Amino acid sequence: MKGYPPFRIGTVMKKIPVDKIEDEMVLGREVCGTGGNTLLTKGTILSRALGRRLQNWGIASVYVEGEEELPQEESVVTVSPEELMRHLSEKFAKTMNNPYMEKILNAVYRYRLKKSGK
Amino acid sequence: MALQILQTIENISSIPTLPTVIERLTRLLQNPKTSAEEVGKAITTDQALASKVLKLVNSAFYGFPGRISTITHAIVILGFSTVKNVVLTASIFDIFRNKGEGMAGFDLEDFWLHSIACGAASAAIAKQIGGLEKEECFIAGLIHDLGKLILCQYLPDEFRSALQHSAENRQLLYESEKKLFGSTHAEIGGYLTERWNLPTNLQNPVKYHHQPSPAHDNHPMTAIVHCADILVRALDYGNGGDAHIPSLSEQVGKSLDLDSIDLDALLDSIHAEVEKASVFIQWT
Numbered sequence: 398m399k400g401y402p403p404f405r406i407g408t409v410m411k412k413i414p415v416d417k418i419e420d421e422m423v424l425g426r427e428v429c430g431t432g433g434n435t436l437l438t439k440g441t442i443l444s445r446a447l448g449r450r451l452q453n454w455g456i457a458s459v460y461v462e463g464e465e466e467l468p469q470e471e472s473v474v475t476v477s478p479e480e481l482m483r484h485l486s487e488k489f490a491k492t493m494n495n496p497y498m499e500k501i502l503n504a505v506y507r508y509r510l511k512k513s514g515k
Numbered sequence: 516m517a518l519q520i521l522q523t524i525e526n527i528s529s530i531p532t533l534p535t536v537i538e539r540l541t542r543l544l545q546n547p548k549t550s551a552e553e554v555g556k557a558i559t560t561d562q563a564l565a566s567k568v569l570k571l572v573n574s575a576f577y578g579f580p581g582r583i584s585t586i587t588h589a590i591v592i593l594g595f596s597t598v599k600n601v602v603l604t605a606s607i608f609d610i611f612r613n614k615g616e617g618m619a620g621f622d623l624e625d626f627w628l629h630s631i632a633c634g635a636a637s638a639a640i641a642k643q644i645g646g647l648e649k650e651e652c653f654i655a656g657l658i659h660d661l662g663k664l665i666l667c668q669y670l671p672d673e674f675r676s677a678l679q680h681s682a683e684n685r686q687l688l689y690e691s692e693k694k695l696f697g698s699t700h701a702e703i704g705g706y707l708t709e710r711w712n713l714p715t716n717l718q719n720p721v722k723y724h725h726q727p728s729p730a731h732d733n734h735p736m737t738a739i740v741h742c743a744d745i746l747v748r749a750l751d752y753g754n755g756g757d758a759h760i761p762s763l764s765e766q767v768g769k770s771l772d773l774d775s776i777d778l779d780a781l782l783d784s785i786h787a788e789v790e791k792a793s794v795f796i797q798w799t
């Protein structure tokens with residue numbers, strides 16, 4: 398069997414990061430949210446706009462129909478605690494004399510660190 | 516100037532309208548003798564809308580995945596007022612999705628997520644404090660920044676300058692709008708909710724989400740939306756066109772009793788609600 402292309406049953410698929418989604422691509426596997434609920438079903442015709450939306454929803458990559466072109470390097474995005482604090486402090490800059498806002502800032506900081514850590 | 520802006524908008528004939536079925540539903544629901552069949556019939560006269568309503572009620576968002584097969588069935592299970600809210604939600608989504616192009620500094624996908632997340636967060640807060648209808652709070656949050664869509668589409672030059680002013684001067688968008696043309700997206704959105712004949716508990720959160728006051732009717736709902744807007748900005752769910760966060764009104768803090776609220780639990784529940792609202796991801 399040597400020398401033959403790998404034989405695959407079913408759909409030929411490749412995994413791509415959501416920012417590489419192009420119009421008319423076909424989803425090869427369903428996409429689930431972190432809670433396990435289905436966001437998109439297999440066979441959905443994708444579009445760039447939908448790719449943006451998936452990104453907004455925290456989905457990193459999807460399987461689409463088609464042959465693998467290049468090996469995909471995994472890109473992992475992590476935010477350091479310092480970066481997160483800087484980002485939030487900038488957003489909250491004008492509100493820090495409000496004790497409620499301080500409480501919200503701290504809770505959001507804790508929450509986002511916990512989320513990014515998993 | 517403010518008057519001029521509102522007059523301009525009033526004279527735009529292509530301003531979005533809600534489907535007539537909404538008004539029919541409101542009238543039907545005022546009559547206690549109305550049957551589920553009658554309401555079902557009214558909704559199914561608009562086939563496209565009816566199928567969207569079914570899709571929604573069968574999603575995780577309303578908690579009956581795949582079990583409701585007809586509109587009448589939905590009414591029996593969910594009740595009149597929830598079904599009316601679903602119809603309203605579906606109609607509003609249709610309007611949101613058809614609103615053309617965004618512009619530099621105002622990406623429609625980001626705006627869309629900001630709106631959905633604010634709706635979801637409003638629902639989560641309502642659930643935590645109790646006493647208000649969750650689905651209605653979702654709608655109030657969903658439409659709170661509706662005025663921005665109108666500005667973007669019908670007064671693009673004014674809106675562009677407000678976006679720029681807000682970015683350059685590190686001001687909130689509504690402050691820049693007020694300064695540059697004397698009116699805000701809150702007023703403009705509020706005007707639209709009046710034109711649509713929405714109930715005041717949906718009008719007022721739109722009108723006053725940046726200036727909440729217990730002196731206005733429906734303050735609890737407005738307080739929830741005011742707070743939800745702040746939380747989803749802090750969580751960076753989408754983007755409503757400006758980078759900063761408004762300061763939480765002290766009165767809102769008091770009326771929601773934010774001092775004794777478990778914020779960690781609330782943030783978790785907001786995340787869960789946003790996830791459930793992801794049924795809207797495929798809205799076309």
Ligand SMILES: [Fe+2]
Nearest residue numbers: 659660724725
């Ligand atoms: Fe706003």
Ligand SMILES: [Fe+2]
Nearest residue numbers: 659660744755
């Ligand atoms: Fe907002």
